[in-house]
Amino acid sequence: MTSTSVRRHKATGLLVLLAALVVTGIGYTAVTTTAEAAPTAASQTQVDAGRQLFLQGCATCHGLAAQGTGSGPGLIGVGAAAVDFQVSTGRMPLAAPAVQAPRKPPSYTAEQVSALAAYVASLGAGPAIPSASDVSTTDANLAEGGELFRTNCQQCHNYSGAGGALSDGRYAPSLMRATPTEIYEAMITGPQNMPNFTDATLPKAQKQAIIKYIAHLQQAAAPGGLALGSYGPVTEGVVIWVAGIGALLLASVWIGAKVR
């Protein structure tokens, strides 16, 4: 009895924490992007379909009117971009309470995601899903993107975009599978623990340059073969200490062995 109640306590704590995180994050996005908020004109049928999906799949945590509950943040004013990012990457709906929602196969089809996004966007102004021209990198400067990436992204996502650890089990995810739209949405909405990068501090052209650089990282071949996760000295050190020094030891044994 005691043990179950203790366990329930822990789970509640996590849920509350998560809810608080999501609420603040989404609150931020709401505040950040009121200026640029231009909810795309969505048909009423799409909004209605989205509302149905929302009531079935999201309302348990986010509330019947998306006002937020103890288990999930309010979604009024988070905008379509936040919904598109969280749901299309499978981060939402959450499989289990955790400090961070991991990327997983999406639970909704693209059509359902747009319906959900249209519904949430209809609740209050927020950042819209970036258009194809927003994320186009045709005119973007790759070298500038590299410099901006190293100034703004590299500290958490690793110089190679492989991601990295943060505190208490949180982590910056790998960017290897992120699409240009997802990267753009993440920058304007600041999902989970990521800070946001407003268009005022990081204009659209600079975001496009960063996207171009990340695409370059995703396609970059590793001329040396096994990249060992591109994590740098830790994995490379393990390999050289075990395999490299092991080979040297075997060679020394052979050199010193007596010949019959």
Add this chain to the structure above:
Amino acid sequence: MSDTHGKDVSTIDAHSDAPLYPLPPHHHRLTDTDPRAARRAERQVAAMFALSALCIIAFVVGYVAIPTTSFIDLGPIGVLQTSNLVLGATFGLAILLIGLGAIQWAKKLMADEEIVDERHPVGSPIEDQEAAAELFATGVAESGFVERKIIRRTLIAALALFPVPLIVFLKDMGPLPGTSLRTTIWQKNSRIVVDVTGQKLRPEDLAIGTLVSASPEDLDRVQEEAGTQNARAKASIILVRMRPDEIKSQQGDGWDVQGILAFSKICTHVGCPIALYQQRQHALLCPCHQSTFDLSDSGKVIFGPAARRMPQLPITVDSEGYLVAQSDFQEPVGPSFWERG
């Protein structure tokens, strides 16, 4: 003492016929007894040297023939540049084969005799020691070092002063840092601009949860004049924005602008630049040693080896509405130092 020591050793070790520690009987190698085995070993060594030469030829051919755009899939090792693979493998094998051949040669074919080389007593024979002492005494007498006081004293003075230049050169390690460890180029009304792009900032440019790496507007000019990166190393900051009611405490009253806080970007532990900002916890995490600072609570250390809080830069807006510093940092940025106390 050395006398008896030397005698003892010479009588027991060097000059006796029976060794103190007899060696085990020597077994000859197969290559010493069987000429066919010797020829086989000879062929092995020669083959290794010849292969090494072939590898070098392959290296040159590979360098010329393989385009750097060519990639090869090696399954578990991954896809890698063919030219890297061929150049590395041939050059590595070439030097490895020379080494393996040399060792095989030494182990199997070079003379296989066990030789005892006894140690000699360490001290010189007593006659030599006496002769040396006599020679020294003669030298002292003939030079007149004792009688000619003026030469002796001037020589001692000259030798005593000789190391002085070495000490004088130590001055080049200065000048002492003075106040430079306690100050940065931030001053009253220094504009805050985005790092790299140099864009000026207004409070409304930052949303709740925004992170900006920033620097003073005149950083580039100062660095160009100084010819060093020292100014950047100390003046780099980050700006974060949170809801004003989330700010538990600040290092000074009114140091924020509508929830926008400016903190040094330099870790107070060993000076790594930090911008790993977890916006929900308002936690700034240093990737080097995991020091974590709570920016909503005066930048205090909540985890890790850092001993001092993250210094906060007091900011305000100027008459044109841009973010500026109220003053320089009020405490030294970066790692602790000796004179700081």
